[in-house]
Every structure is written in C-alpha cells, then in structure tokens.
Amino acid sequence: MLDWMKIAGIRSSEITDRAVFEQRRRLIRASLATGVGGVIGAGASAAYGKALPMPVESSEWTTDEELTSKDTATSYNNFYELGTDKGDPKRNADRLTTDPWSVVVEGECSKPGTLTLEDILAPHAVEERIYRMRCVEAWSMVIPWNGFALADLLKRFEPTGKAKYVAFETVVQDSMPGISRPVLDWPYREGLRMDEAMHPLAFMSIGIYGDELPNQNGAPLRLVVPWKYGYKSIKSIVKIRFQEERPETSWNLSAPNEYGFFSNVNPDVSHPRWPQSKERRLSGDAGGFAALFQPKIDTRFMNGYADEVASLYDGMDLSKNH
C-alpha cells in the first residue's frame, strides 16, 4: 500500500485488485468504441447503452465488493415522479425528457447563472467511482458511477461566506405520471451542509457502467452521496442554490419523525418501519430462487465510509441529528 493512499485514508481492503482494474478499463474502452451515439442528453434515452462520449478515468474511490448488475441497477429504482413501484421508473422512463436540459445556479455565490448541460460538463474530466448505495428501505447495491467531484462543480460558482448549505431541486415535467399525486411535495428537494458538499466523496454523476445515465437513474445528472441514505442522492437536478438556512428536504417534509436532514447511514438509529442494523445486498443479477436464501449483511456506520467522513460530525449527537 503506497504512502499517499494512507494519507488519503484509503483502506487496503478497498483497493481494487489490479486485474479487476485493468479489466474494467478494457470494458469501458470497449463500450466507448461501440455506439458513440449522440451528444449527451440527446433525446429521452430510456434504453441504456449510450456510451459516454468522453474518456472515463478510474479513480481511487472504489470498493472491490461485488458489483450489482446493470440490469438490476436500472430496473429496481425509487423515482416516484415516474411511479412508485420499483419497476415503474424504467417502465415510464420515456416520460422524462432530458434534452434540452439546463441547471439554474443561484443564491449566495459570486457567479450564479443558468447553464446548459454542456456548460456544466465541459471543464470536468469524467472518472469512475464504485460506491456502495444504501437505501433507507434496508437494501443496497454496489454501482460504478461516472462523473466528477461535486466540490469541483460548486467551486466554479464561488460560493460566498454566507453559503452554509447547498440546496438541490429535481425537475418536474407534466409528462411525469407520479406528480399528479402528492406522494411527496414536488419538486423533489434535497440539501447538504457546505462541508458535506465540498467533501471529496460527494459525487455528481452523469453515467453508470461507462454509459449515460438511464432516465430511471436520474438522467442527465444526479448526486451520489454514498455515506447517506439513497434518497439524499437527488436525481435529475435542475437547480442548485447556495443558502444560509438549512434547506427543506422532501422526505423530511413528508414524515419528519422518519427522515431527518442528515440521513447518515447508521445501524444504531432505527427507522419506525425498518430496522437499520442489517441490509439486503442486491449483487450481480439480483432476484430469482437463489436470492431467497441470501442472508442480510450488517450495515456499516456511514455505509462503510466512516473513516472518510465521520470527522464532519464530530461532537454531534447522531441519534438526534439523524
């Protein structure tokens, strides 16, 4: 294990085996070679497989746990704007239009504005990060995200000293079947404290498995905050706002006794409807008869990223600030 890895806080267990690393690079190059179809955001692409039209670098942020298959990761989703069944977002993927796409950046920053997707993506090199994703419903996946550090994006807008939090909003489109019912108070809103947003682990994703994000996974760009429950990883972002007050978040608005602001993965803090000490890991092509006999795995504090992020919460009572 190299010295710089120790300084960066990477555990040796998390270093991707070299052979696997090389194989992944070969897979990514292969997927780029086939069908470099379309500019990013071209058309409502419900069919995944549109390779990212730029090179993807591997990053140090990877886990070597078994990946969830792309099929599973793109067919078992919570995206209530497209329906509340797990299979609905994929079924109704064509009800989300991702082209044209613009993101409004406003609030306590020196360089607010409205950017097209191309503007957002232009200066950033795309890297791959294999993160664990833990849903509050006590299931989890391991997904190879493609994108760039959220901090790198936010720095471009020069948030001022008054920016204590950053708020995000998901798109609302009339074509979406789920918005007619007030399942949540639309638009879907989420937020992070500034230090959480600027942490190197916080990731802005534009693709998975070397391909563009499918609509059901929150195309064309979404957050991935791996040490928090999955609902913090807001999808299909259209607004970023730097603000002084703590942002409202949709799930907290809908059930404040169930969902707090921080939503850090914590096996010791129970949810009224799910125990959080264990989770069902959906690996490979999850499902089928064999899946009936898989045991649950223990949930790790901060989803296993405690070494990297626990210091953000020094001195906080995590059962009160959940």
Next chain:
Amino acid sequence: MRQRSGGGDDVAGRMTGQAVPGESPAAAGGVTSSRRPFGNALADALARLLQRAIALGDAFARGRALKPLVFVSSLLPLAWLVYLLFTGGLGANPIESLTDRTGELGLRLLLLSLMVTPLRFAIHRTWPLKLRRMLGLFAFFYVVLHVAVWSLLDQRLNLYDMWADLMERPYILAGFIGFAILLPLAATSTRRIARRMKMRWFALHRLVYIGAAAAVVHFVWLTRGDQIEPFVYLAILVGLYLIRFARMLKTA
C-alpha cells in the same frame, strides 16, 4: 289478465321469495303486460338476460361444484407467485416481494371470509356459508406463508433480531397478534371440534373480528403515509363491523 312472474320489477320479488303482481305501475290506464316493464325492448331483454344469469348462478352455487371452484381459485395466486419467482417476475428483492404479496392475499381472503355472513343475509341464500370456513382457512394458509417467509427467509430465524423487531416496531406486534388469533381459529375449524365445543366455539370464533382488525392495523402501520390501499381495507373492515353491529342490535 296474465300474471307473469317474469319482468324487471319482479326480480327483487323473486329473490326474496315473495310474489309480486306483474304490473308495471308506470303504465297509463289499464293493465300493462309485465313483459315490457321498461317499455323498452332492449332494456327488457337485458333485464331478462340478467335474471336468467342470476338463476343459473344461484343453481350452480347451490350445487357441488362451488367449493372445488373456490378451492382452486384460492390456490391460483400461489401458483402465480411460484411462476413469478422462477421467471424473475418478483424483481430484484424477491423476499420482500413475497412477504408483501402473501400478506396481501391473506388479508384479502380474511376480509372475504368476513363478507360471507352479510352476503348470506343480503341475498337470502344459505350457500355462501359453505365457503366461510374454506376462505378462512385459505386466509390462514397465506398468513402462515407470510410469517414463514418473514421469519425463515428474511430474518433467518435470528430470534434476537426478531424479538427486537417485535418490540421496536408496533406494526410487527400487531401482525403477530393477528396471527396468534387466527391460529386457534384454524385449529378448531373442523366440524367435530365445533360439535364438541358447542357454544364456546362461537365465542372463540367471534375473535376473528379482532384478528382482522389486528391485520388491518398491521398493514396501515407498515405502509407509507400516502398509499390508499390500507385505508380501503380499513373502510371495508369498518363496514363489516357496522353490519355486524347492526345485526346484533336487531336481534337483541
């Protein structure tokens, strides 16, 4: 004047077994033949068709084919679940899917079994009673599957976790109470035992109303606040309670 017991406005009469004159009161002057109670050929034909269908259904229900039909129908959902399981139709999280679906089936059959007695009085027939025990036992069957999937596949008989769940999550406690109530009901469902227990059997089986309430509360508590389905079951349960209560008042 021909008196026929056919005709639209006579259907209700026949169902209650009372004879009603076949006159249409809407007729202007004199006697109108009951062959045209709606004064409209199409409506009249449909009414006669409906009447014939009801008669056929009634004859079938009184026969010996009703119970086997309901038996097979109650097993079809299980066959469907097995099919879904082996074709990946249960999704990426089949344990959760199975738990949800078996629970839903158990609850639906339980509520159906509670609708038998009100139905019997509403249509003035006794054949619904043939189904009450079968529906109740099938409800119990799916509830057993539901509890088995949860305790064996989901919790893997980790008694520590299961106990913690029971204590920390009231909806699981409600579910267990429902199951605990259905257990003795299923165990004492045979005719022989009923004969031996006599009046105590009726007292015991009245507990099914509490069991059904526990099951509905279990479902209401475990679902997300915005979903309607549990409240539909709640409404049905309250309706059944009201009917039972009304009946109790009438016979008091």
